[in-house]
Amino acid sequence: LVDYITITSQEAAEVQDLPSIFERHADYFPVGVALDERETVGAAAELTTRHFNQITAENHMKVEAWFSGNSWDDRQFGIHPQAEALMDFAQDNDMGMYGHTLVWHSQTPSWFYADANGDPLTNSEADKQIMRDRMEEHIEDVARLLSEEYGLFGSEGNPLVAWDVINEVVSDSGEHEDGLRRSEWYRILGEEFIDLSFIYADRYFNDVYAAPGTDRPVTLFINDYNTELSGKQNRYYSLIERLLERDVPIDGVGHQFHVSLSLPVQNLDQTIERFRDFDLLQAVTELDVTVGEPVTDANIIEQGYYYRDAFESFRSHADVLYSVSIWGLTDNRSWRSAQAPLVFDAGLQAKPAYFGLMGDADSLVPRVRTALAFQGEVGLDSFDAIEWQTLPLNDVDFSAAFQTRWSGDQLTVYVAVDGAEDSVTFSVEGDETTVERGADNGTQATQEDGDIWEAIVQLPLAAEGAIGDELEFDVTVGDASWGDEGATGTLTLVEELSFTEIPEATVAPEIDGEIDDVWNDASVVTTGRTVEGSASTNATANVSLLWEE
The missing domain is CATH 3.20.20.80 (Glycosidases)
Incomplete structure (x- = not known):
């Protein structure tokens, strides 16, 4: 039973006095x-x-x-x-x-x-x-x-x-x-x-x-x-x-x-x-x-x-x-x-x-540089981790490139820096952290790699992260910043990245409507996520993947 209801009227929306689109x-x-x-x-x-x-x-x-x-x-x-x-x-x-x-x-x-x-x-x-x-x-x-x-x-x-x-x-x-x-x-x-x-x-x-x-x-x-x-x-x-x-x-x-x-x-x-x-x-x-x-x-x-x-x-x-x-x-x-x-x-x-x-x-408001931070944990010593190889790096002019992951109240950043620069600065919600070339401590690790040096840094978040959160974020190397025209960019926290490794086909499958035996070796992914429409009506598919030269 419901014995008490309060109904509150919304304030009437006001139409802005703006020039007419059709005029x-x-x-x-x-x-x-x-x-x-x-x-x-x-x-x-x-x-x-x-x-x-x-x-x-x-x-x-x-x-x-x-x-x-x-x-x-x-x-x-x-x-x-x-x-x-x-x-x-x-x-x-x-x-x-x-x-x-x-x-x-x-x-x-x-x-x-x-x-x-x-x-x-x-x-x-x-x-x-x-x-x-x-x-x-x-x-x-x-x-x-x-x-x-x-x-x-x-x-x-x-x-x-x-x-x-x-x-x-x-x-x-x-x-x-x-x-x-x-x-x-x-x-x-x-x-x-x-x-x-x-x-x-x-x-x-x-x-x-x-x-x-x-x-x-x-x-x-x-x-x-x-x-x-x-x-x-x-x-x-x-x-x-x-x-x-x-x-x-x-x-x-x-x-x-x-x-x-x-x-x-x-x-x-x-x-x-x-x-x-x-x-x-x-x-x-x-x-x-x-x-x-x-x-x-x-x-x-x-x-x-x-x-x-x-x-x-x-x-x-x-x-x-x-x-x-x-x-x-x-x-x-x-x-x-x-x-x-x-x-x-x-x-x-x-x-x-x-x-x-x-x-x-x-x-028009100036454009804001954006990137996705996928969920996942990567260790400080994981310079060769698959997580850093599955997506293109985000460029910071010609001076550096970076990729991110997040978990709980921590953001992990991998960055590759031009050898002419000796430090890189990260800004998360206004808090800055600088990593010097050669740093190696509990939250920072670096290594030399030919003409560049690499760093992995763990940056604290002010609160536990959640999918959909947006963070003000920037990377600065020398005079170059990731944010456009000095403006801070935005990282959006999203779910874990889905990826698969695709095996090489031993023989080329024939495109003839018949399923060849070589498809038994394929990597299979399922399109199970609804991105538009109703989950109850959308179709799913199992997709088999092979590659050949």
Whole structure:
């Protein structure tokens, strides 16, 4: 039983008086954001209307959102209240609505692909026609309903300006010659379903329910993720070529760009540049930039520079970019919230990412040099320990290089120092320790190694360390410091490093789908750690490793 409850109201978040993102890009492209109804009221709505002039329904215009019922024959069709709230919000605030998505392999009722008895449709000609008819009826129903509620497309009252007609049809691997995902749509109709989705969308959004005198008022996009990676990009490119050869009425190519700090911004730029080969618009449809886990101040700062460079690239391609949309308003509402991927934080405050995308270099905090300190104990006399060989050393200009491990309340540092220098100084949370060449005591050991000398030093921490802790840290040799421009760097304490030794193959295994006996000698690792998504749904794998010259 609960007999006493105290409810305390949170202070209302204040929206900062900052220059508008969309006004900054008024001469380039609309800037959009993915929302649901929660962002249409209060301070979140104020933040949205200040900075964005286009919105996307993150979930509530996908196929399943339009239906209730347990079969095609007993289905009830209607606009989802969340989608209606977003359409109203766009209409009231003179914003464009970018629809997402008319046809997708996911978030589509399973009965969409079943007959009246609940059995899966086949690829017989009769079942193919059922599937064609259902796709057309769904697309027409969406167009008809939205035009009845908001006016014909292209008219002043209807905010809908674009659709991701079809979403994520390209395979993640190259196992199929056509490069396409083997979805239920594909199983029944083959590649034809992609063509049909655009034909029907064009028919109903740009003709039947289009305002008189308008010319293609709704822009029709294909959309996919990982288009910045070479393999999938090649398959996407080939599909676009085939669609254009067949005169499919496609207007644009969408790039989701769900990326991380580890992916060079150059990949995004090169992707847009490559698809300029086609006489099509392009759109950045679902941009977010994860910073890794744990989230550190240094990586949040680095994220600001990533957004800066990404938007510099986008602005350079403004002549082909229809819009750029960020996939969520605030970090806590992101599908990748654990890695803080967005421009505003949970308190609706601008992150460095905001100042970066605005091109406001003066407001960007200087970069912080960062490194990971993996958990583990290494002795003072362990100059040849495997721990110091498994990762590249962190350079201190051209004067030294170091690596770290931590355990309990102690940080252990290995450093290799140029022979011209006779001492090295470490700073941990402001406490400095200097190691002289030739030192040998209970916490310091050194040895000569040709033109360099090496040291291992054990540095005390103020408290017991824990995974995720961040330490102010620097290494100084002569006039050179590891921290940028004299600023102290950051060490992040993380779990023990996973590594394995890979045996040499006695004979080269044949890549033919058969498991050769030589694989019995392989080192095997298991991908058992969840880095994104739910641990209950993610797959694991056993990976066998060999090497040969």
